[in-house]
Each structure stands twice: as C-alpha cells, then as structure tokens.
Amino acid sequence: MLHVAGVSGLTIIDQLPMLTIVVPMLAAPLCVLFGNRHIAWLLAFLASVFSFLFATHMLLQVMDGDVLSYHMGGWEPPLGIEYRIDAANAFMLFLISGISTIVLPYARRSVAHEIKKVSHTLFYCCYLLCFTGLLGVVATGDAFNIFVFLEISSLSTYVLIAMGAERDRRALTSAYDYLILGTIGATFFVIGIGFLYMATGTLNLADLSVRMANMEGNRTIQAAFAFIIVGMGLKAAIYPLHLWLPGAYTYAPSVVTTFLAATATKAAIYVLMRFMFSVYQPDFVFELHTLTWIIMPLAILAIFAASLIAIFQTDLKRLLAYSSVAQIGYMMLGIGLASKSSLSATIVHLFNHGITKAVLFMVVGAYVMRAGSSFANNLNGLGKQLPWTSAAFVIGGLSLIGVPGTAGFISKWMLIQSVLEADLWWLAIMLVISSLLAVIYIWKTVEVLYLKEPDVSTLAMKEVPLSMLLPIWILAIACIYFGLNTEWTLSMADVAAEGLLNGGGK
Amino acid sequence: MRHHLILRVITKLLVGPILLFALYVQFHGEYSPGGGFQAGVIFAVAFILFGIVFGLETVKKVFPPWLVHKFAALGVLIFAGTGVVSVMLGSNYLNYNALNPDNPQLGQVGGIIAIELGVGITVAAVMVAIYYAFASRTPMINDEDW
Numbered sequence: 194m195l196h197v198a199g200v201s202g203l204t205i206i207d208q209l210p211m212l213t214i215v216v217p218m219l220a221a222p223l224c225v226l227f228g229n230r231h232i233a234w235l236l237a238f239l240a241s242v243f244s245f246l247f248a249t250h251m252l253l254q255v256m257d258g259d260v261l262s263y264h265m266g267g268w269e270p271p272l273g274i275e276y277r278i279d280a281a282n283a284f285m286l287f288l289i290s291g292i293s294t295i296v297l298p299y300a301r302r303s304v305a306h307e308i309k310k311v312s313h314t315l316f317y318c319c320y321l322l323c324f325t326g327l328l329g330v331v332a333t334g335d336a337f338n339i340f341v342f343l344e345i346s347s348l349s350t351y352v353l354i355a356m357g358a359e360r361d362r363r364a365l366t367s368a369y370d371y372l373i374l375g376t377i378g379a380t381f382f383v384i385g386i387g388f389l390y391m392a393t394g395t396l397n398l399a400d401l402s403v404r405m406a407n408m409e410g411n412r413t414i415q416a417a418f419a420f421i422i423v424g425m426g427l428k429a430a431i432y433p434l435h436l437w438l439p440g441a442y443t444y445a446p447s448v449v450t451t452f453l454a455a456t457a458t459k460a461a462i463y464v465l466m467r468f469m470f471s472v473y474q475p476d477f478v479f480e481l482h483t484l485t486w487i488i489m490p491l492a493i494l495a496i497f498a499a500s501l502i503a504i505f506q507t508d509l510k511r512l513l514a515y516s517s518v519a520q521i522g523y524m525m526l527g528i529g530l531a532s533k534s535s536l537s538a539t540i541v542h543l544f545n546h547g548i549t550k551a552v553l554f555m556v557v558g559a560y561v562m563r564a565g566s567s568f569a570n571n572l573n574g575l576g577k578q579l580p581w582t583s584a585a586f587v588i589g590g591l592s593l594i595g596v597p598g599t600a601g602f603i604s605k606w607m608l609i610q611s612v613l614e615a616d617l618w619w620l621a622i623m624l625v626i627s628s629l630l631a632v633i634y635i636w637k638t639v640e641v642l643y644l645k646e647p648d649v650s651t652l653a654m655k656e657v658p659l660s661m662l663l664p665i666w667i668l669a670i671a672c673i674y675f676g677l678n679t680e681w682t683l684s685m686a687d688v689a690a691e692g693l694l695n696g697g698g699k
Numbered sequence: 700m701r702h703h704l705i706l707r708v709i710t711k712l713l714v715g716p717i718l719l720f721a722l723y724v725q726f727h728g729e730y731s732p733g734g735g736f737q738a739g740v741i742f743a744v745a746f747i748l749f750g751i752v753f754g755l756e757t758v759k760k761v762f763p764p765w766l767v768h769k770f771a772a773l774g775v776l777i778f779a780g781t782g783v784v785s786v787m788l789g790s791n792y793l794n795y796n797a798l799n800p801d802n803p804q805l806g807q808v809g810g811i812i813a814i815e816l817g818v819g820i821t822v823a824a825v826m827v828a829i830y831y832a833f834a835s836r837t838p839m840i841n842d843e844d845w
Contacts, residue, residue: 203791215779265793
C-alpha cells in the first residue's frame with residue numbers, strides 16, 4: 194500500500210522520510226558555526242540518535258510491505274524529487290543510523306586520541322555530511338538525487354580518510370587514490386543516469402522501471418546498465434574494483450574505518466540491487482548474462498583471492514579490510530544468483546556483516562589507542578591486558594567465520610541454501626571451504642592476542658575506557674543475538690527482497 | 700607588489716564595484732541570468748584580487764580564515780533552514796508556496812531569493828577558503844635550493 198505524504202497539513206510522521214536526512218544535514222553546518230569540539234560531538238550524536246529513531250519508526254511502518262512516498266518541495270513525481278521508503282531502504286536506513294549512533298559514543302575518546310584538537314569540529318562536521326550522504330543515497334527515489342548524495346558522502350569521506358595523516362602520512366595517498374577512483378565511479382554512474390534519461394526522459398526510479406519494461410533491446414539502456422554497474426561497483430569495492438579499499442581502511446582514523454566498513458559499501462550495494470532488480474527487470478537477457486557470467490565469477494574470485502591475501506597481512510586493519518572485500522564477494526554472489534532467497538541472503542549479510550565488521554574495527558581502534566598501532570608485532574599478548582576488548586574481538590571473529598550461534602552463520606547458511614536451491618552444489622562446497630580461509634586469518638590474530646608472550650611495554654597497558662568498551666559490547670552482543678534470534682532479520686530481509694523484486698511496490 | 704603603483708590604484712578602485720556587481724547578480728538571479736553561484740564567485744574574486752595585489756596577510760586581516768569557515772557553514776544553514784521554515788508552516792520540505800499561502804507566486808520568489816542567498820554566501824566563502832588554502836601553502840623546496 195502506498196502512503197503519499199499530502200501537500201498540506203502534514204504531521205511530523207509524514208515528514209519522517211525527509212527529517213531522517215535533514216536533521217544530520219542541519220547539524221553539520223551548526224557544528225562549524227558553534228566551533229566547539231564538545232558541542233560538535235554532542236550535535237553529531239543527537240542528530241544520529243534522532244535519525245535512528247526516525248528510521249526505526251519508518252521501518253515499523255513499512256514492515257508489512259507498505260511504501261512511504263514524500264514529495265520534496267511539494268512537486269509531484271516523476272517530475273519532482275521523491276523520497277520513497279520501502280522495506281529494503283528502511284532496513285538500510287536503520288542499519289546506517291544505528292551503526293552511527295553506536296559508533297559516536299566510541300568516537301569521542303578514539304578521535305581525541307587520533308586527531309588533533311583543532312580539527313575535531315571539522316571532523317564531526319565531515320562525519321555528519323558523510324552520514325547525511327549515505328542516508329540520502331538510500332532514501333531517495335530519484336536517480337540524479339542518488340548521485341548528488343553519493344558525492345556528498347564521497348567528498349566528506351575523502352577528507353575523513355585524509356585526517357588519518359596525523360598517525361600515518363600514508364593516509365594522504367590512500368585518500369588521494371580513493372578520490373581518483375571514487376570520482377571515476379561517480380562519473381560512470383552519472384553517465385549511466387544520463388543514458389537512462391536520454392532513453393526514457395525520466396529520473397524517478399519507479400517511473401524508470403515502468404518506462405523501461407519493454408525496452409530490453411535498446412542499446413542506450415544496455416550501455417547505461419554497464420556504466421551504472423561499473424560506477425557503483427567501484428564504490429561498493431566489487432573484487433577487481435576494490436583497489437582503493439585496503440589503503441583507505443588501513444590509514445583512516447579508526448572511527449572512520451568502523452563507520453565506512455559497516456555502512457558505505459553497504460549503501461553502494463543497496464543501490465546496485467535497486468538498479469539491478471527494481472529499475473532494470475532481472476529477466477532482461479543482457480542483465481541475466483551479466484549476473485551469471487560477470488558478477489558471479491567475480492564474486493567467487495573475490496571470496497577466495499581476498500581471503501587469501503588477508504591471511505598474509507601483518508597489519509590487523511589491512512587484514513580486516515581484505516576480509517571486507519571477501520565478504521562483499523558473498524553479497525555479490527547473492528545478487529548474482531538473482532533469486533528471491535539469494536537476495537534476502539544478501540540483505541541479511543549486509544546487516545550481519547555490518548555489525549560484525551563494526552565490532553572488529555572498533556576493537557582494532559581500541560588496540561591502536563593502547564598499543565599505538567595495529568601491527569601484529571605490537572599486539573603480542575594483548576588479550577590478557579585488554580580482556581574485555583579482546584573477548585569482543587573473538588566474538589566478532591567467530592561471526593566473521595560463520596560459527597553457528599553468531600550472526601555470520603545465519604547469512605552464510607541462507608546463502609548456501611539459496612545456492613543449493615539453484616542446484617549449484619559445487620558452489621556450496623566452495624563456500625564452506627572459503628569459510629576455512631576466514632578461520633585461518635582470525636586464528637592468526639587470536640594467536641597473536643592470546644598465545645604470544647606479551648612484550649615489556651604491553652604489560653603496562655590497561656583496558657580502554659568504558660565509553661569505548663560499551664559500544665563494542667553492544668554490537669558484540671548483537672552479533673550473538675542476531676545469530677540466535679533470526680526471526681526479525683530474516684522476515685525483514687524477505688519483505689525487503691520482495692520489495693526490490695517488485696520494483697519498490699508499484 | 701609595492702612598486703606596481705598602477706595595479707594598486709586600479710585594484711583599490713575595482714574592489715568596490717566588483718562587490719557591488721556580485722550583489723547585483725545575486726539579487727537579480729531569480730528572473731535574469733545570474734544567481735547564487737555566479738554571484739558568490741564574483742564576490743570572492745574581489746577578495747582574491749585584493750589578496751594577489753596587497754598580499755595574503757592583508758586580505759586575511761579583512762576576511763580572517765575563521766570567519767570564512769563560519770560563512771561557508773552559514774550559507775548551508777540558510778539553504779537548509781528555508782526548507783525547515785516551510786516544514787514549520789505545515790508543508791513539504793522546501794515547498795516555497797507555504798511561505799506565502801495567499802500568494803504562492805510571491806512565496807516562490809521569496810523562497811528562491813532565500814536559498815540563492817545561502818548558495819551565494821557559501822560559494823563566496825568556499826572560493827576564498829580555497830584561495831587561502833592554496834596561497835598559504837609553504838613550498839616544500841625553495842626555488843633557490845634546487
């Protein structure tokens with residue numbers, strides 16, 4: 194059922210699709226105007242909490258397959274910009290704002306440690322802009338608006354990554370790499386949208402899918418498909434387009450890495466899914482071929498190649514970054530199979546991997562705070578010095594491997610089920626083998642943390658403050674909770690996958 | 700540039716009219732060529748020209764960097780705030796009709812002037828900030844050191 198927010202006499206509930214994005218957008222300039230780092234943090238946190246509450250409320254509204262439509266400036270779609278919230282993007286808004294709300298209390302101490310005081314206000318301003326951009330990309334139902342928000346989030350991400358330069362100057366080259374590749378990605382995406390506009394004369398996603406329904410043989414929309422997949426693929430770090438990711442995640446401040454790893458690539462994958470299954474019809478022959486012969490092989494390659502590379506990393510952050518590339522492979526595999534069950538597996542994995550990687554990167558941030566770096570050599574025996582933090586790492590690691598009882602198990606189980614549904618038993622075996630690779634790199638780290646003799650300098654290290662420990666543990670417990678109680682995530686993912694395949698509830 | 704008397708005199712003469720022209724472009728934007736972006740760039744050009752001729756330190760006294768940052772944020776706030784006003788008046792975000800329900804056309808004009816002002820302020824401030832950032836950069840190796 195479609196709920197359209199009326200033109201006059203709107204209640205606050207009607208305004209939620211817009212408020213979720215506008216509240217952090219307003220908070221960003223206010224941070225700079227106040228110019229005080231404590232107020233900036235508070236504004237960022239409050240904006241994040243409000244967005245989270247709004248997103249949760251919308252998620253409850255659309256859980257039964259309803260769709261919320263909000264007309265920007267009162268202009269009717271398809272001419273005006275429409276914000277269209279269905280189960281799929283409400284779920285993403287929930288994930289992004291939820292992660293941000295948990296990361297920000299952690300950020301206070303971590304940022305104070307890693308970034309000099311003068312830059313704190315600008316840091317939180319950029320963080321809020323990045324947050325706004327990611328929420329906007331997900332919420333909007335207008336193709337060009339996606340590009341605009343994508344640029345807002347990307348530009349602020351480049352700055353955020355470069356802020357790691359105080360700890361390690363290589364952050365600057367990493368940010369520059371990402372700037373170049375990210376800009377190429379965004380350009381490809383906007384070229385694709387230009388082609389779509391040329392062929393159909395509309396930018397509204399729902400309207401696009403209606404007008405493109407019988408344009409399968411049209412070369413323009415085929416070219417647009419290629420441009421959009423490559424452009425968004427760069428942003429989502431699909432395997433051969435992932436080169437910016439390890440550097441960016443390794444040298445960015447820990448808070449930024451945590452937030453980006455849990456949300457940014459996920460938003461890009463959501464956009465890919467939206468274009469592949471809602472805008473383009475998944476039964477278009479050229480799309481089926483792309484999914485089967487390009488996306489699937491690359492996904493399998495990503496899972497194995499990136500996991501293998503991760504095994505040989507000595508920097509914990511870089512190890513987890515490569516593991517992220519592998520996990521994105523799992524998500525792309527679900528997209529490549531293009532069935533309803535595989536799509537819901539991807540959506541569940543988006544969520545479960547989001548919380549899992551957030552735990553792991555937050556723990557690494559805690560190690561950086563105490564040990565000064567994330568190099569494996571400096572972490573010898575830290576498990577005894579930081580017992581609570583390290584225990585959370587073990588939980589996150591188990592979830593990453595996919596041990597039963599953790600969130601990671603559920604999404605891998607779903608994925609294997611959908612693979613078997615497609616009669617690809619050899620692929621199911623390969624997925625199980627790939628999990629063993631994750632066992633190797635997680636075990637390697639656990640060995641460093643618990644079994645190596647601590648150095649003299651390590652012995653003096655204390656547990657991190659409670660404001661960092663609490664967010665870590667909230668997510669660690671979430672990793673276990675969503676591994677045991679799967680009812681909510683699975684039903685949510687089912688509704689979301691159905692919404693995507695039905696073109697966002699036409 | 701101390702010896703370039705002509706440049707100095709002409710610059711002093713030009714800065715005022717450039718600022719005035721920027722304001723003209725700004726406030727005629729909604730019904731003639733122009734608007735916030737163009738006006739902001741022209742406005743910033745006055746400061747950049749002044750900086751090139753009289754030196755970076757002088758122009759930083761006129762328009763200190765901290766103030767530049769505040770103005771950059773203020774412009775965004777004016778733009779976003781216009782939307783919030785229309786929400787407060789019980790309409791959709793950035794629906795200018797709500798600004799003047801009796802005469803929606805006038806509301807549209809008012810809304811556009813407000814957001815263009817926001818755009819102008821931000822663009823001018825960001826342009827000056829970019830100029831400051833490039834001009835203040837200390838060269839890593841002096842030309843004489845090669």
